Amino acid sequence: MRIGEAAGATGVSAKMIRHYEAVGLLPAAARRDSGYRDYGEADVHALRFIRRARDLGFSLSEIAGLLALWRDKARASAEVKRLALAHVEALEEKARDLSAMASTLRHLAAHCHGDARPDCPILEGLAGERG
Amino acid sequence: MRIGEAAGATGVSAKMIRHYEAVGLLPAAARRDSGYRDYGEADVHALRFIRRARDLGFSLSEIAGLLALWRDKARASAEVKRLALAHVEALEEKARDLSAMASTLRHLAAHCHGDARPDCPILEGLAGERG
DNA sequence: ATGGGGATTCCTATCATGGGAAGGTCAAGG
DNA sequence: CCTTGACCTTCCCATGATAGGAATCCCCAT
Known part of the structure; x- marks a missing residue:
């Protein structure tokens, strides 16, 4: 084909x-x-x-x-398993990193009233005025 | 500086x-x-x-x-919050995707005896012989 | 005045993927 | 027989964030 x-x-x-x-x-x-x-x-x-x-x-x-x-x-399955589990660890670490980012940002957002007023804990957090 | x-x-x-x-x-x-x-x-x-x-x-x-x-x-905090929460969603989705990959691979690895024998459910799974 | 650390710009690479140009091949149909 | 259109070929360029390195220049302390 x-x-x-x-x-x-x-x-x-x-x-x-x-x-x-x-x-x-x-x-x-x-x-x-x-x-x-x-x-x-x-x-x-x-x-x-x-x-x-x-x-x-x-x-x-x-x-x-x-x-x-x-x-x-004739490969040994141990080698495959080792590679696979190492990759699983890497994937889980990345997932944890992303979850931590999301959590931090969600906390910042939770303190932002999100209306027409200009003060915003999210931007203050990014600017380092807290955290 | x-x-x-x-x-x-x-x-x-x-x-x-x-x-x-x-x-x-x-x-x-x-x-x-x-x-x-x-x-x-x-x-x-x-x-x-x-x-x-x-x-x-x-x-x-x-x-x-x-x-x-x-x-x-003079910005409205609502706009910032909207952007932040949209980003949180995206982060969480990526984290879920990675977790799902890790989980799938961990399941495959769990069925692999991981010794000197050549048969390996991980490779079989990737080859499509199952799943 | 000289050495060395820091600065400048510009080119290249990474990783996986896609877009697009310019041209060759092949099957169907007028 | 020739056209049309879908498919294929190779080659170059782009993405996004970051880093390495070369060639050259600046500045400061000894």
Whole structure:
């Protein structure tokens, strides 16, 4: 199948498929006489793998490692689990950071009456007049 | 004070101070005869404001809006509150997204025995053989 | 006057993704 | 046979926030 069909079948845009090939995440695709890239079932599986990993927040370099493990039928599952749990930690830390930001800002907003008057604890907080 | 001192006093790198000026977040700084930028107390306040807003996850364009409101002594606090709460929603949504990713991945990892054996539910999950 | 730390501008990189231009390929239909 | 239009190719540029580095210049203390 051509790149557009592969894109439709996997949810990865044609643009990104070419990009993944360019950065070495995928091997160079087979080509037809016309120069068009030609994809098979194995390619579609790899693209779906990449897309799911991206949906789980893995970076492209992390995915490169996961793909290598995936293709290595003899890999130890311990290695995969280690990578996955390290990533879980990173995701949870980012989530905590965002929640803390939201909480701080919500507290500031709670003290702002939010009407036509100009005084505003949110701006005062950002200016450092408190907190 | 020179840019390095302003950077030290605010926690914003000299590099970023120049950048904020270049993108219009800050007005062009005063210059000495030497060409060096010259900062005063008002600039330091603005830089601290920006830094705190960045720490709360506001984008530079959002900060541009907040700065305008901050400088407008007659603004209605309702507008500030609206922006702040919209940002809180966005932060919380991102935090939820990350938590959901972490949770999904943690579930996959929980079913992976993580030893020397090659079979691994994490990779199977990414490959789409389940879920 | 010299050394060194700080300043200036400008270019490059990161990360993942997308937009768009200029041109080649292919199938359908007048 | 030739056109049309959808698809493909490569290449360049942009995003957003931040940092690294080069070449050059300024300032101050020894």
